[in-house]
Amino acid sequence: MKEFRVKIEVKLKPVVLDPQGKTVLQALKNLGYDEVGDARIGKLIELTVNDGSTEKVKERVDEMCKKLLSNPVIENFEVNIEEQNA
Amino acid sequence: MLKFGIVVFPGSNCDHDCYHTIKHVLGHDARFVWHEETDISDYDCIIIPGGFSYGDYLRTGSIASLSPIMKSVSEYASAGGAVIGICNGFQVLVEAGLLPGSLIKNASLKFICKWVYLKLENNDTLFTSNMNKGDVLRIPVAHGEGNYFCTAEDLKELESNGQVVFRYSSPAGEVTEEANPNGSLNNIAGISNKEGNVLGMMPHPERCSEGIMGGEDGRAIFESLISNLHQKGRVKKEA
Numbered sequence: 001m002k003e004f005r006v007k008i009e010v011k012l013k014p015v016v017l018d019p020q021g022k023t024v025l026q027a028l029k030n031l032g033y034d035e036v037g038d039a040r041i042g043k044l045i046e047l048t049v050n051d052g053s054t055e056k057v058k059e060r061v062d063e064m065c066k067k068l069l070s071n072p073v074i075e076n077f078e079v080n081i082e083e084q085n086a
Numbered sequence: 087m088l089k090f091g092i093v094v095f096p097g098s099n100c101d102h103d104c105y106h107t108i109k110h111v112l113g114h115d116a117r118f119v120w121h122e123e124t125d126i127s128d129y130d131c132i133i134i135p136g137g138f139s140y141g142d143y144l145r146t147g148s149i150a151s152l153s154p155i156m157k158s159v160s161e162y163a164s165a166g167g168a169v170i171g172i173c174n175g176f177q178v179l180v181e182a183g184l185l186p187g188s189l190i191k192n193a194s195l196k197f198i199c200k201w202v203y204l205k206l207e208n209n210d211t212l213f214t215s216n217m218n219k220g221d222v223l224r225i226p227v228a229h230g231e232g233n234y235f236c237t238a239e240d241l242k243e244l245e246s247n248g249q250v251v252f253r254y255s256s257p258a259g260e261v262t263e264e265a266n267p268n269g270s271l272n273n274i275a276g277i278s279n280k281e282g283n284v285l286g287m288m289p290h291p292e293r294c295s296e297g298i299m300g301g302e303d304g305r306a307i308f309e310s311l312i313s314n315l316h317q318k319g320r321v322k323k324e325a
Binding site for chain 1: 144145148152180181186187188190191192193194195235236237269
């Protein structure tokens, strides 16, 4: 059994309006950061997972994302897996 | 007498309002049903009340939608049982997949608590048959995530099947952008499933079912439901 650190980024789909991102964008512009073109806000979820292989972890975490961690109607997710050294 | 089951999750807070309306205003039997229970076969209707189940963690309604009782509610609904989700209850029903779409943050980013007007778009559901299409109801909303969103395909299907039951409107029943409090697609305030036995709505009919509350337009929804449940013969024999 190995230990893995899993980072899951959950982002609103591009077609979903993100009023929070828009407000943050406006605030950045108010601070003078005119170079900022867009801002979108998502979530970062970190898991520690004990399993046999990266492939197995990927399969299970994808399932977790579809069942609970993201809402496929409005969100996309990206999974990043790192094996921890014993 | 009909028997209503009111589901209680940790963080539900409109459960007592529903209980009061069903029991004391409408004179039917109401029972609280804890989310860990699984046998709901004895109820004529299940109400998923408003509140902040599980503190709205992750996404509104997401954790509650995985509670043991929701599997039973899903089976109950498939068998034709009447289910109404109000506010957070609506959010739980979409997360549980009983209704399509999702409720995202209000376009204004603000929690909105005010009276709104709803235009009745479909009176061919268990919950609206005592009213006429085009009727305007005055009912309060209180939510931070009531902005109805769904895919373009789902929206097309909802509209063509007449599943949009209520739309935010002006007092005269005009569906305008100004009348939309939260940014919902097509001013959607409430939808049903295809069969018309599951209703989800953001406004709170249980908060306006008697004059002392400042309005009683919500009552017509419960009264429609009650007459339909009597007709359907799902009423259990009183002991």
